[in-house]
Amino acid sequence: MKIILAPMEGVVDYAMRDLLTASGHYDLCITEFVRVVDQVYRAPYFHKICPELRQNGTTRSGTPVRVQLLGQHPDWMAENAVVAVGLGSPGIDINFGCPAKTVNRNKGGAVLLQEPETLYKIVKRVREAVPEPHAVSVKMRLGYETTDLALDCARAIEDAGASMLTIHARTKAEGYRPPAHWHLIHDIRQQVTIPLVANGDIWSRQDAEKCRRVSGCDDIMIGRGALCLPNLVTVIREDAAPMPWAGVCDLLIQYAAFARDIPARGYLPSRLKQWVRYLKRQYGQADILFENIKRHRQLDDIITIIAREI
Numbered sequence: 001m002k003i004i005l006a007p008m009e010g011v012v013d014y015a016m017r018d019l020l021t022a023s024g025h026y027d028l029c030i031t032e033f034v035r036v037v038d039q040v041y042r043a044p045y046f047h048k049i050c051p052e053l054r055q056n057g058t059t060r061s062g063t064p065v066r067v068q069l070l071g072q073h074p075d076w077m078a079e080n081a082v083v084a085v086g087l088g089s090p091g092i093d094i095n096f097g098c099p100a101k102t103v104n105r106n107k108g109g110a111v112l113l114q115e116p117e118t119l120y121k122i123v124k125r126v127r128e129a130v131p132e133p134h135a136v137s138v139k140m141r142l143g144y145e146t147t148d149l150a151l152d153c154a155r156a157i158e159d160a161g162a163s164m165l166t167i168h169a170r171t172k173a174e175g176y177r178p179p180a181h182w183h184l185i186h187d188i189r190q191q192v193t194i195p196l197v198a199n200g201d202i203w204s205r206q207d208a209e210k211c212r213r214v215s216g217c218d219d220i221m222i223g224r225g226a227l228c229l230p231n232l233v234t235v236i237r238e239d240a241a242p243m244p245w246a247g248v249c250d251l252l253i254q255y256a257a258f259a260r261d262i263p264a265r266g267y268l269p270s271r272l273k274q275w276v277r278y279l280k281r282q283y284g285q286a287d288i289l290f291e292n293i294k295r296h297r298q299l300d301d302i303i304t305i306i307a308r309e310i
């Protein structure tokens, strides 16, 4: 079984990838998306989204980190893919799942699931440009408004030569509303041979087992669940006990310390609050902690309050 850490724009950044991959064994991470419109980005931009490129494309614990691109123009996508791989990204992931209005209005992300032939052109062009053995993987939802084209999309992606397809088992219209339709991944699996990865609503070991059984996929991707329970990957793999609350608070403090030196550190107070909000799902203590930090704006004040929990 492979377990992949999901890309989450504005949440799973360099520091988060580092901490989560140090807390358990992931096979792969995908970066937040690089939005490609009509230019080729230079190294500094890729390094900003994926500082791991300076570390051979891996987190400090050695997990490969693949750059994700989002866009609609095959040539611009291909040119950016070549740069990212040249900088050390172990392959490229292409995002056909993003539901954001601004992204979709500009014909990027999930809106393209209405045009399987466009998916084909993008993936094929990127695949031709990126040298083997680098992987070109794709992440999609089941559709835009309906699931009618899900199989056509998967086939287009397979025919274009993608090496792996992750399916977030919902349409764009469903947003993040439960349930995830794992059984529809199973239906697709009957028709394609490309390795499929099941994604959506895996919050526990039981969910992982059920998702693998229902979808028929060996491999899974976990996103929000890994933020709610930072050692979810080890809980799934080894039936480990959930990380104790003191350990979680220690991770929160490490996250702040880790990200402190980067120029955009102004975002840290809101990132910490955001993470504590995710933690509420698993830890009753996070409710109280959130109430205690929510009005604080200074990072040091927030850290002091979190440190009292340890």
Ligand SMILES: Cc1cc2nc3c(=O)[nH]c(=O)nc-3n(C[C@H](O)[C@H](O)[C@H](O)COP(=O)(O)O)c2cc1C
Binding pocket: 006, 007, 008, 009, 010, 011, 031, 032, 033, 068, 095, 096, 097, 098, 139, 168, 199, 200, 201, 202, 221, 222, 223, 224, 225
């Ligand atoms: C805040 C947020 C940001 C996300 N950013 C991305 C992204 O940059 N690229 C992408 O392919 N998916 C993105 N996703 C989708 C997740 O990768 C994943 O498919 C989704 O959260 C379902 O999996 P989960 O139930 O395990 O969280 C994002 C999801 C959330 C909640």
